[in-house]
Amino acid sequence: MGQVPATNEIPYLIVGNGRLAKHIIHYFQLLRIRFGHWHRHLPVLFDDAIGSVSKILLLIPDGAIEEFIQQYKSHTSNNITWIHCSGALSTPNAESAHPLMTFTHELYNKETYTNIPFITEEGRKTFIELFPELPNNSYMVPEELKTLYHAWCTMAGNFTSLLWSEFFKRLENDFNIPKESAYPFLKQISSNIVTHVDPVTGPLSRGDYHTVKKHIESLTEDEFIEIYKAFVEVFERKQNKRQSK
Known part of the structure; x- marks a missing residue:
């Protein structure tokens, strides 16, 4: 099991305000995982929202992920891990963990979230490395088979x-x-x-x-x-x- 961050740390910044973002936010809240949240409609600059987080979780449309990273990566520490949840996208600029689940507008209960398996890429960071606080099962697929x-x-x-x-x-x-x-x-x-x-x-x-x-x-x-x-x-x-x- 990975190292769980100290209680005074905020390890994650969740970027996005769509359906998946709202589900992940709710899941983190159920598990009492500390996180920050930012999206473009907030009256706060992205640079100011980063704080001291160690991971940025991009829950935005697939087509916007790489552009967002290119725009903002130079604003962040090299120690920050960028993570996206796209099932089809593979990029050297970010790790990935795709939830094998369908998400409606209605939020789920804790048991439903913990039963969701996540799919990561072979040869990249493992799910436990990315999300040490989460109890979910995970599996890996090769980059060439993601799509x-x-x-x-x-x-x-x-x-x-x-x-x-x-x-x-x-x-x-x-x-x-x-x-x-x-x-x-x-x-x-x-x-x-x-x-x-x-x-x-x-x-x-x-x-x-x-x-x-x-x-x-x-x-x-x-x-x-x-x-x-x-x-x-x-x-x-x-x-x-x-x-x-």
């Missing part, structure tokens, strides 16, 4: 959220079915994904391409038809690979 890792995070999180949000809307608007009626369906799907190696059910899993064809016909005027077709194609390729082994 691929984050692409999969996006597909698994954002794309499924898009599908489910649209499904709830369609239930209520097209079929006059309350979205709450599908909550047990969603809960069981999530459970199956966690507990089963092959959780896919329905016409694809049983090779019912007659039903699949009818589905595609029903989606002719629907913008989601290409998504349906794409998933069918991917499923078929995976099945063919399995059978050829």
Whole structure:
């Protein structure tokens, strides 16, 4: 375990005021970790906010991270560690620790935060070195695989959220079915994904391409038809690979 800073020290300056920044601030508060906070809308200069911190945690959009560092790094001590939480960005100018979690506008409880794994880069500072006060698990990925890792995070999180949000809307608007009626369906799907190696059910899993064809016909005027077709194609390729082994 790393060295926990003395109680009179403020080790972190959190930069940013977006959703992730608010979650990390709340997590630090729950663990009583001392920190400073700065964002561009405060009536305080960044130079004045730095104080004696040893780590600057950049929780700002990916595209602004390197520009921010280039603008302000010369204003800080060489002993300060710059850290960002982008899942895709790799830069020699800052360490990284990406939280493998989705963050809503609603803040979470302590248990939820402590269960979030963080992903760092191989060959760089470890998670314990960056955040000795945090009890979270951590894993490392090579720099060259970070973007691929984050692409999969996006597909698994954002794309499924898009599908489910649209499904709830369609239930209520097209079929006059309350979205709450599908909550047990969603809960069981999530459970199956966690507990089963092959959780896919329905016409694809049983090779019912007659039903699949009818589905595609029903989606002719629907913008989601290409998504349906794409998933069918991917499923078929995976099945063919399995059978050829």
